[in-house]
Amino acid sequence: MADEGKSYVSAEVSDMLESVSFLNIAYQPLKVFLRVRPFSVAELENHESQGCITIEDCQTVILSAPKESSAVKNSERGIGHSVHRFTFSQVFGPETTQSEFFEGSMKEIVRAYVNGVNGLVFTYGVTNAGKTFTIQGTSKDVGILPRSVDVIFNHIRGRQYLKMNFKPYLSTAVKKLEEAQAKQEEAIKSAVLASLKEETESISNTITNMCGVESTSSNCTLKSLPSDSLAENNFVPLDIYRTKMHQRMQASVWISFCEIYNEYVYDLLNVLSASKAQKRRVLRICEDQGGNSYIKDLKWINVQSAEEACKILKIGNKNRSFACTRMNEQSSRSHSIFSIRLLRLTDEPQPHVLGVSELSFCDLAGSERCNKTQAFGDRLKEAGNINNSLHILGKCIAALKQNQNPKMKPSYIPFRESKLTRLFQPFFCGKGKACIIVNVNQHASTYDETLHVMKFSAVAKQVIQPILPKNFDYFPPKLAGGNSKPAVHFDANIAVDDFPDSTETSTEEEVDITILSHEDLLKTTENLKEKLVAERQSKLLLEVKIRKEMAEAMFRQLLETEEAWSNRLEDMKDSYEEKLESKFEMYKEAIKKHAYVCAMEQIEDHYVPIEEFLAEQEKVEDRENKILQLERQLDEQSGRLLALGSPNPDILTTENNMELGRNIIWIFKVQFTLGIVYKQATFLLPLDLMNKTMKRANEGLQKQCKEKEELIKALKLKIQKLNETLLEANEGYRKMAEENSQLKHTIMLKDQEMNSLQNWATRVLELEETVSSLQKELEERKKHFSVEELKQQKARKGLLANLKSTVAATAGTPLGKGWGKHEDASSASRKHVLWAHKAKE
Numbered sequence: 121m122a123d124e125g126k127s128y129v130s131a132e133v134s135d136m137l138e139s140v141s142f143l144n145i146a147y148q149p150l151k152v153f154l155r156v157r158p159f160s161v162a163e164l165e166n167h168e169s170q171g172c173i174t175i176e177d178c179q180t181v182i183l184s185a186p187k188e189s190s191a192v193k194n195s196e197r198g199i200g201h202s203v204h205r206f207t208f209s210q211v212f213g214p215e216t217t218q219s220e221f222f223e224g225s226m227k228e229i230v231r232a233y234v235n236g237v238n239g240l241v242f243t244y245g246v247t248n249a250g251k252t253f254t255i256q257g258t259s260k261d262v263g264i265l266p267r268s269v270d271v272i273f274n275h276i277r278g279r280q281y282l283k284m285n286f287k288p289y290l291s292t293a294v295k296k297l298e299e300a301q302a303k304q305e306e307a308i309k310s311a312v313l314a315s316l317k318e319e320t321e322s323i324s325n326t327i328t329n330m331c332g333v334e335s336t337s338s339n340c341t342l343k344s345l346p347s348d349s350l351a352e353n354n355f356v357p358l359d360i361y362r363t364k365m366h367q368r369m370q371a372s373v374w375i376s377f378c379e380i381y382n383e384y385v386y387d388l389l390n391v392l393s394a395s396k397a398q399k400r401r402v403l404r405i406c407e408d409q410g411g412n413s414y415i416k417d418l419k420w421i422n423v424q425s426a427e428e429a430c431k432i433l434k435i436g437n438k439n440r441s442f443a444c445t446r447m448n449e450q451s452s453r454s455h456s457i458f459s460i461r462l463l464r465l466t467d468e469p470q471p472h473v474l475g476v477s478e479l480s481f482c483d484l485a486g487s488e489r490c491n492k493t494q495a496f497g498d499r500l501k502e503a504g505n506i507n508n509s510l511h512i513l514g515k516c517i518a519a520l521k522q523n524q525n526p527k528m529k530p531s532y533i534p535f536r537e538s539k540l541t542r543l544f545q546p547f548f549c550g551k552g553k554a555c556i557i558v559n560v561n562q563h564a565s566t567y568d569e570t571l572h573v574m575k576f577s578a579v580a581k582q583v584i585q586p587i588l589p590k591n592f593d594y595f596p597p598k599l600a601g602g603n604s605k606p607a608v609h610f611d612a613n614i615a616v617d618d619f620p621d622s623t624e625t626s627t628e629e630e631v632d633i634t635i636l637s638h639e640d641l642l643k644t645t646e647n648l649k650e651k652l653v654a655e656r657q658s659k660l661l662l663e664v665k666i667r668k669e670m671a672e673a674m675f676r677q678l679l680e681t682e683e684a685w686s687n688r689l690e691d692m693k694d695s696y697e698e699k700l701e702s703k704f705e706m707y708k709e710a711i712k713k714h715a716y717v718c719a720m721e722q723i724e725d726h727y728v729p730i731e732e733f734l735a736e737q738e739k740v741e742d743r744e745n746k747i748l749q750l751e752r753q754l755d756e757q758s759g760r761l762l763a764l765g766s767p768n769p770d771i772l773t774t775e776n777n778m779e780l781g782r783n784i785i786w787i788f789k790v791q792f793t794l795g796i797v798y799k800q801a802t803f804l805l806p807l808d809l810m811n812k813t814m815k816r817a818n819e820g821l822q823k824q825c826k827e828k829e830e831l832i833k834a835l836k837l838k839i840q841k842l843n844e845t846l847l848e849a850n851e852g853y854r855k856m857a858e859e860n861s862q863l864k865h866t867i868m869l870k871d872q873e874m875n876s877l878q879n880w881a882t883r884v885l886e887l888e889e890t891v892s893s894l895q896k897e898l899e900e901r902k903k904h905f906s907v908e909e910l911k912q913q914k915a916r917k918g919l920l921a922n923l924k925s926t927v928a929a930t931a932g933t934p935l936g937k938g939w940g941k942h943e944d945a946s947s948a949s950r951k952h953v954l955w956a957h958k959a960k961e
């Protein structure tokens with residue numbers, strides 16, 4: 121049995137954790153929850169149940185491959201196992217209710233979120249595994265998203281900031297809006313809400329029932345929820361996490377909903393015209409100065425109740441890309457991201473922002489293979505894009521896991537290769553807590569896909585997540601006021617309770633110094649001086665520490681950026697090289713093909729099969745032989761004829777002896793062999809006809825000879841033509857050689873392109889130089905800072921001298937007045953020094 125998903129973290133990572141402990145970064149393993157969905161009646165009837173998944177305990181499941189699965193076939197071939205064991209942060213069986221699941225998985229994240237820590241939850245699994253059910257649920261049985269919204273609104277109840285003049289901006293910033301802009305926001309919200317028809321409000325009604333807006337007690341849900349639903353779901357009150365919130369704090373909730381479909385980002389809250397013919401606008405992913413990704417121009421809608429939030433969820437769902445696959449009638453074909461930003465503001469007439477935290481729910485598209493869904497055309501393209509982005513997510517998780525092992529060479533994490541991972545990147549780099557919900561069904565038919573999902577989660581479970589300390593601003597927020605001027609300063613990860621209350625005053629400052637004696641005053645002055653020095657020293661130390669941390673963080677960021685760039689360059693170089701090589705090959709092939717086709721065409725025109733040619737040649741030789749034979753025969757016959765022309769006396773005697781008037785019968789046997797035909801002719805001729813006959817035979821033979829000669833001529837002509845064809849083929853070959861040389865020339869040009877790529881590499885070197893110059897600058901700044909330090913010390917000495925002389929000079933004057941002036945002057949000079957220092961910085 122393969123044992124997967126165990127935590128191998130402690131031994132490997134402890135060294136690394138020690139080495140970075142000075143940065144006070146908290147590390148915690150990524151939480152991975154498994155939810156097994158129950159069978160539906162139809163599935164049980166289809167015999168989908170084959171005992172593939174067995175829950176061993178609350179953290180372990182065992183997967184046993186069914187007979188038809190590839191896993192069984194592979195294990196029979198000796199590749200892999202047919203039984204696998206996986207461990208998770210927690211396993212939720214098919215009988216788990218929505219509320220139990222929310223309790224077990226989301227508690228920690230939502231609690232951290234309302235206290236200012238960002239959170240990301242995403243569901244991973246094959247189509248029809250219950251991802252959407254887990255996040256959104258049904259109108260009767262809501263999922264983790266509506267439940268989290270409910271907890272958030274219960275948490276901020278009574279302290280909601282109802283105006284819309286503070287709005288989330290970029291990735292972690294807040295923008296202060298003018299009155300007109302705030303009104304515009306209200307109009308946008310009304311337009312979005314108006315797009316939802318009245319009759320489709322069942323979810324939100326349920327939520328209204330659940331949270332019972334008019335009710336104030338924490339168990340209002342129990343009171344207002346329908347009794348049957350309560351019995352069915354064993355519902356647990358949602359607002360049990362109502363934490364002690366600073367009474368003087370207000371909160372404003374903003375919501376966005378988008379989808380990544382075929383690697384394009386779309387805003388699901390964009391109101392489209394009723395005709396639906398309008399094309400959806402594609403949004404871009406950008407980065408702010410801190411390197412945080414955000415979706416440019418994404419709509420953020422201010423919501424003031426859980427009901428409104430659910431309406432918005434419903435509106436977004438209407439615009440989502442669903443399709444009917446073979447495995448799920450309403451399959452999500454995109455990754456959807458529902459985000460809630462909580463702005464924490466001070467409770468003042470002119471509030472200022474204390475912090476922003478974000479909670480995102482990402483419902484990933486199903487990770488099925490294309491053949492299982494029987495996808496074609498658009499569906500196939502979707503499946504390809506879904507699989508690609510999930511594959512890159514898997515690659516990032518694997519690289520994160522590898523990089524946490526200090527013994528292994530750090531590998532490049534391809535966050536930028538897909539939109540999804542680009543948006544998730546900050547969560548894996550310390551922006552907040554992330555958790556993965558792995559959804560699986562128990563179908564035997566999707567066993568192989570489920571096994572794949574489990575393997576992904578086994579790797580994910582070993583990832584250690586860094587959580588940056590609250591005072592460590594790794595992602596410095598850009599802050600903008602009404603006119604995009606810097607307005608408010610806050611740290612996204614600082615909890616409200618951690619903020620010092622600026623309105624509180626020290627009791628010491630409130631002492632009336634006019635009632636003190638001269639000695640007491642001197643003592644107080646001395647005390648104050650000491651305190652001042654101590655305070656300054658501690659501030660300086662703090663500043664040095666902060667600067668050091670900042671410098672280290674910056675340096676690290678620079679190194680990371682440099683590494684990322686050089687990796688990217690390497691990748692680009694490799695891919696260009698690959699592309700060039702494949703193009704060369706393509707061109708080569710194309711030219712070869714072209715040349716071959718041309719040669720074939722030429723040959724086809726003049727083609728004489730070699731067998732035919734040889735047969736013709738044989739025939740010619742045959743006929744030549746026959747002609748020779750015939751000539752020889754002719755000679756013989758003409759010799760005989762000549763002999764007959766001067767008759768032998770013996771013969772004549774014999775002839776005389778023969779009957780007069782009787783013709784002498786000469787029997788000639790003329791054998792002709794013309795071509796393939798053998799002809800035997802027997803002539804019985806009277807002597808006087810013989811000459812004529814011979815003459816005719818001679819003529820015939822001559823005619824035949826002529827014919828043969830003509831045939832020979834024709835054959836010679838054919839041979840000549842064949843020779844010409846050969847010459848042409850030769851010419852074609854020569855042209856091909858020429859084209860080949862042209863190709864070589866092209867290759868040379870491509871080589872030059874390669875050289876230009878090498879110039880890129882030189883640019884990398886230049887970048888390195890820039891980094892070193894930045895380092896130098898940093899050094900200089902440090903030096904500068906120490907010089908400033910010296911100056912400040914001098915100013916401080918001058919300040920003290922001033923103080924002394926003023927005390928001496930005011931010995932006879934009313935104390936309060938002189939002291940007050942002196943205080944003003946010294947604070948002015950202090951401010952002056954500080955301003956000068958800031959300006960130099």
Ligand SMILES: Nc1ncnc2c1ncn2[C@@H]1O[C@H](COP(=O)(O)OP(=O)(O)OP(=O)(O)O)[C@@H](O)[C@H]1O
Pocket residue numbers: 156157158214245246247248249250251252253254448450451452453484485486487559
């Ligand atoms: N825990 C559960 N209890 C009861 N029914 C469930 C559960 N999980 C899922 N279902 C039901 O299974 C079906 C498929 O679930 P769902 O649509 O959530 O799958 P999915 O993984 O989101 O699929 P896709 O990726 O195709 O969108 C739905 O009808 C849903 O109601």
